[in-house]
Amino acid sequence: MHESDALFTALRNLGSADAVRAIQDLVRDGSDEELARTNPLSVAAAAGLPEDAVIATFLHAARLGLFEMSWNVLCPHCSGVLNATTTLKTVRESHYYCAFCDAAEELHLDNQVEVSFTVSPRLRHIGAHDPGGLTFWDYHRQVFFGSGVAFPKRAVFDALAQSCMLETLEVRPGERMILTVQLPESPVVLFDPITHTAHLAAVEGEPTVERQDLSILFDSLHPNVGRSVFRPGPLRVSFDNRTQERALLGVYRAGPELDEMIGGRRPFLTAKHLLSNQTFRDIYRTDTLDVDQRLKIMSLTFLFTDLKGSTELYERVGDLVAYDLVRAHFRLLHEIVASESGAVVKTIGDAVMATFTTPDRAVSAALRMQDSMRQLNAERGAEDLTLKIGLHEGPCLAVSLNDRQDYFGQTVNIASRVQNLATSDSIFATEPILLHAASADLLASRHIGSRPWTQGLRGIGDRVPVFELAASDV
Known part of the structure; x- marks a missing residue:
């Protein structure tokens, strides 16, 4: 084989x-x-x-x-x-x-x-x-x-490249070369993608037939950017490559052709997406960030859950049965989070902390969690398992805590406190969650409304409006 x-x-x-x-x-x-x-x-x-x-x-x-x-x-x-x-x-x-x-x-x-x-x-x-x-x-x-980057089809790409490129040149390690180009009446960028060396040439004034000169040094120590002003006309550029790698110099005419050639996106x-992927967290559990790293995320949605009355559950049905029920609850929550493109960051006692890249995924997960727990209770003929859920979205830091990739910041604190407001089988969410267009559409399709919660969050007051999600009368 x-x-x-x-x-x-x-x-x-x-x-x-x-x-x-x-x-x-x-x-x-x-x-x-x-x-x-x-x-x-x-x-x-x-x-x-x-x-x-x-x-x-x-x-x-x-x-x-x-x-x-x-x-x-x-x-x-x-x-x-x-x-x-x-x-x-x-x-x-x-x-x-x-x-x-x-x-x-x-x-x-x-x-x-x-x-x-x-x-x-x-x-x-x-x-x-x-x-x-x-x-x-x-x-x-x-x-x-x-x-x-979504490049145009090859024939279109080649046509655009021919239009926007004045010259290309390969300069080997230790080589010195001279290139002469005719500057157009538009800005020109000279750039090497290997050493990240660039020279930005503004082209202004009346055309000239006199030779203009420019020297460019390729140095691998740091990205190097130069700036000059030239007149339209001949430019002689001398290159000195002092690195251990070749340089691939391109002389670009800035304009719509260059924008079209490299401007497509997909x-x-x-x-951010991968850190909130359950498979990634399972495979790379302790090998993502160093303990002293702090990487910024502009927007991440947090979901916190807690199983209400779990202590009473152990007393009522016994340790073995309660343990199996709590494990079943965790298994359901993990499956739902993963299926909604989220990831469980950690469990704390009977609580779960999960992340999602967008609020609508978290809202969908919360509603499914609520439905699943109700169904589990119905199958048992009891109401022992009551899930409290809190949702919030905002900026945070990706960090390493207790040998695992985690998150830190006020957004995390708020999400946890929002969950603490819930007193029974309920979902509480902040305004950023409800203002997200896809979240609003999802809630409307489920005929779920929101009621403002008048109590402020501990340590935050009324600066973060909180709402309880519940079925509307429609």
Whole structure:
């Protein structure tokens, strides 16, 4: 049996059969570009499969060595990869700078860190495994840009590239070269994606026939950006590559053709999304963040539950029966959270803390939890299991606590206190949850209304409006 056959056999025992088939097809028929930074969301969309099943299967594939998982810090403007690493532990800078866009951005995990997968050479060798041999554009498409860039079809891409590119040049390590270009009456960007060296040239004034000069040094110590003003006309550029890698210089005419060539976008797997994926948390339970890391998330939805009266339950039905009931309750909650694209962060006694990337997923999970607990009680002919649920959305920090990936911040505190307001079989939610369009649509479809809660949250007062969700009279 070929090694790849054995690996896929192992993967079929862990992941979705349909997702495994889609990945096999991709490995066999996909382009090098598709396999260099594979986007699981695109694979799911192309195959018509649930995103969670495809993501989970890619995670198992990475664990088995079929793919290599990469955490890529992106420029939010051009989606260029500013830093690529095999673990989130090495993402430590609070701000990242893109020389191509001349922009510095504060790092957050919502859409500035993507997770992509590169096929292992054990399955198939692609150009990105030897980036030093890639052509100018193949390097950009396979290595520099993230998986969320939707390039035009190749013929259109080539036409746009010809229109917006003045020149391309490869400068080997230790080489010095001279290039002459004719500057148009528009801004020009000179950029190397390997060393992240850029020069931004404003082109102003009357055209000239006199030669203008520019010197560019490639230095791998840090991204280097220069700025100059030239007149339309001839420009002689001298290059000095003092790094241990080649430089791939592109001279771009800024304008609509460049924007169209690299401006297409598609959904991609974000770090925020993956951290709230149950399969990821199960596989990488203690290997996500270092103890001293603090990574910002702009928006995450928290769901807290608590089982009311569990102490009385143990006294009433006995330890063995109560223990089995509590375990059944945890199993139901875990299954519901995972099916709604969320993840259980931890359990605290009889309580659960879970996260979701969007409020509507959390609302759906809360309603299903409530229905499931009622059904479980009905099957038993008792009302012993009463679930209190609280929901809140907002910014937070991804951290490592007690050897596991966790979250910290006021949003977490508020969500916990919102749950504490519930006194029985009820769901309490804050205003950000209800104002989310998809959440509002879901509640309306279930004929569930909201009643303002007049009591303030402990330590927060009335600064956070809270509402109880209940069936409306309609």
